[in-house]
Amino acid sequence: MPAALIEVDAVSKSFEIPSVRRETLREHLFGVLEPRKFERLQVLDRISFELKAGETLGIMGRNGCGKSTLLKILCGIYTPDAGAVRVHTGITPILELGVGWNPELDAIDNVFLIGTVMGLPLREVESRLEDILAFAEVERFARLKLKHYSSGMASRLAYAVAFHAVREVLVLDEIFAVGDEGFKAKCENRYRQLRADGHSILLVSHAPPVMAAFCDRVIVIEGGRIIADTDPASGVSCYISTTARTPAAQRESTA
Amino acid sequence: MTVSAEIRTPSTGPDRPADSAPRPSPRASANASVWGLVWTLVRTDFKARYHGTPSGFLWALLKPTAMFVVLVAVFSLIFRGEPNYKLNLIIGLFLWNFFAEATTVGMGSLAAKGFLVTKARFPRWILVVTSIANALITLVVFGAVVTVYLIATGRGPSPLAVLAFGFYIACLATIAIGLSLGSSVLFLRFRDLNQIWDMTTQAGFFLAPIVYPLGVIPERYHFYLYLWPPTPAIEFSRAAMVAGVLPTSTAHAYLALMAGGILSVGIMVFRRYAPRAAEYV
Numbered sequence: 001m002p003a004a005l006i007e008v009d010a011v012s013k014s015f016e017i018p019s020v021r022r023e024t025l026r027e028h029l030f031g032v033l034e035p036r037k038f039e040r041l042q043v044l045d046r047i048s049f050e051l052k053a054g055e056t057l058g059i060m061g062r063n064g065c066g067k068s069t070l071l072k073i074l075c076g077i078y079t080p081d082a083g084a085v086r087v088h089t090g091i092t093p094i095l096e097l098g099v100g101w102n103p104e105l106d107a108i109d110n111v112f113l114i115g116t117v118m119g120l121p122l123r124e125v126e127s128r129l130e131d132i133l134a135f136a137e138v139e140r141f142a143r144l145k146l147k148h149y150s151s152g153m154a155s156r157l158a159y160a161v162a163f164h165a166v167r168e169v170l171v172l173d174e175i176f177a178v179g180d181e182g183f184k185a186k187c188e189n190r191y192r193q194l195r196a197d198g199h200s201i202l203l204v205s206h207a208p209p210v211m212a213a214f215c216d217r218v219i220v221i222e223g224g225r226i227i228a229d230t231d232p233a234s235g236v237s238c239y240i241s242t243t244a245r246t247p248a249a250q251r252e253s254t255a
Numbered sequence: 256m257t258v259s260a261e262i263r264t265p266s267t268g269p270d271r272p273a274d275s276a277p278r279p280s281p282r283a284s285a286n287a288s289v290w291g292l293v294w295t296l297v298r299t300d301f302k303a304r305y306h307g308t309p310s311g312f313l314w315a316l317l318k319p320t321a322m323f324v325v326l327v328a329v330f331s332l333i334f335r336g337e338p339n340y341k342l343n344l345i346i347g348l349f350l351w352n353f354f355a356e357a358t359t360v361g362m363g364s365l366a367a368k369g370f371l372v373t374k375a376r377f378p379r380w381i382l383v384v385t386s387i388a389n390a391l392i393t394l395v396v397f398g399a400v401v402t403v404y405l406i407a408t409g410r411g412p413s414p415l416a417v418l419a420f421g422f423y424i425a426c427l428a429t430i431a432i433g434l435s436l437g438s439s440v441l442f443l444r445f446r447d448l449n450q451i452w453d454m455t456t457q458a459g460f461f462l463a464p465i466v467y468p469l470g471v472i473p474e475r476y477h478f479y480l481y482l483w484p485p486t487p488a489i490e491f492s493r494a495a496m497v498a499g500v501l502p503t504s505t506a507h508a509y510l511a512l513m514a515g516g517i518l519s520v521g522i523m524v525f526r527r528y529a530p531r532a533a534e535y536v
Contacts, residue, residue: 100373
């Protein structure tokens with residue numbers, strides 16, 4: 001039994017940003033004589049950490065620091081340039097909440113689609129369907145196409161799937177970001193219940209109170225590297241100090 | 256998501272969940288979830304396409320039938336002397352329609368399901384292969400209708416001929432899947448590929464002997480026409496179902512090899528580019 005459920009070993013990822021984007025054969029053909037310059041953007045630079053069983057790990061960092069890219073690599077959606085991710089268990093990834101519905105299908109079919117994509121067998125989706133619709137408070141609209149949903153209803157449904165389609169590890173990107181107070185409280189209760197059941201959770205958030213309240217450990221990423229791997233309180237203060245170092249703030253301090 | 260999946264660097268790595276799970280139970284559940292996904296995709300595609308009503312499905316049969324009526328009005332005068340012209344025409348039309356629709360939808364399958372590609376790790380090929388299901392359902396229903404019609408009019412094909420017809424449909428479906436696997440990942444990088452394919456299928460409609468009998472073309476050009484995949488599938492189907500003459504085993508081997516070859520190339524291209532598909536969606 002490995003103590004770590006997910007091992008991230010020196011993972012690096014960079015993107016090549018071309019000076020001109022060419023998305024069609026026509027552009028490539030007519031652009032043959034005009035070579036492009038490529039700028040390499042190092043998003044992640046030898047990131048290593050472990051997620052242990054039963055642990056809630058928070059990841060903080062400024063916008064564009066590579067958090068979402070890291071989560072996508074962990075979930076197997078992106079492949080890293082170097083390094084390895086060893087996943088010893090089932091992951092439920094909840095990324096980019098609220099988008100990713102098929103607007104032409106109703107709530108039930110969308111839940112089936114997302115559920116099976118996340119690796120749940122049909123039987124399990126079926127057995128959890130009622131709970132999901134009830135949690136999202138959309139039972140009355142279960143057969144309504146998603147294109148007729150309000151954005152609030154659509155994101156409540158996403159949260160509901162997130163909290164009920166859980167495998168051993170739950171990966172949450174910016175959860176608790178929207179929703180009214182009543183629904184937020186419901187999410188937090190469900191979240192505590194999952195944690196009490198022994199699920200491990202990887203949580204990305206910008207909100208210090210969320211981190212302080214829910215995480216056992218916090219990692220702070222800056223410039224593609226881990227600059228702190230510590231207890232929530234120190235992690236949050238480290239994160240706040242990085243946000244103070246915005247380019248604008250730096251210019252002010254040197255002026 | 257997978258059990259014991261190791262995500263490593265290779266850009267050419269197979270884009271499927273590692274099935275290196277040491278215990279049998281997770282693998283069984285992984286299989287169950289793959290079938291659950293396949294079934295859900297086929298079901299929801301069908302529903303979205305036909306608005307969830309069986310009568311909506313009639314439109315799928317109506318489109319080639321309407322084309323048939325128009326073409327019969329024009330060409331049956333020209334090819335008046337041809338035996339079984341109408342029957343050959345409708346068989347050609349439905350096979351062609353399947354090929355054109357399956358390859359077009361297949362090319363756009365990853366782009367259209369991008370919202371799933373960026374959500375989780377699952378075998379991407381499932382999206383491509385299931386995308387041809389709608390077109391295949393239409394063709395199989397048509398095949399059943401034609402068989403019943405032939406039996407009812409006293410020209411029932413032999414069981415072997417029906418079996419052969421099924422084999423040609425399977426080969427054409429394999430070809431469509433092979434083309435779709437390759438084109439779906441390339442389409443993510445070259446977004447005008449669908450326009451090129453649109454032009455190709457427009458010309459290809461006349462390259463295949465659909466509205467005209469192959470016999471009107473000089474024999475020495477037949478070889479080139481047979482290089483276009485729909486041609487052998489259409490000609491062999493007509494021979495088995497209408498003329499009651501089974502093609503030679505060499506002909507069967509040719510079609511099977513063509514299907515296998517196109518599928519292999521499609522899989523190679525797919526394995527090369529699919530691992531980074533999420534970055535291009």
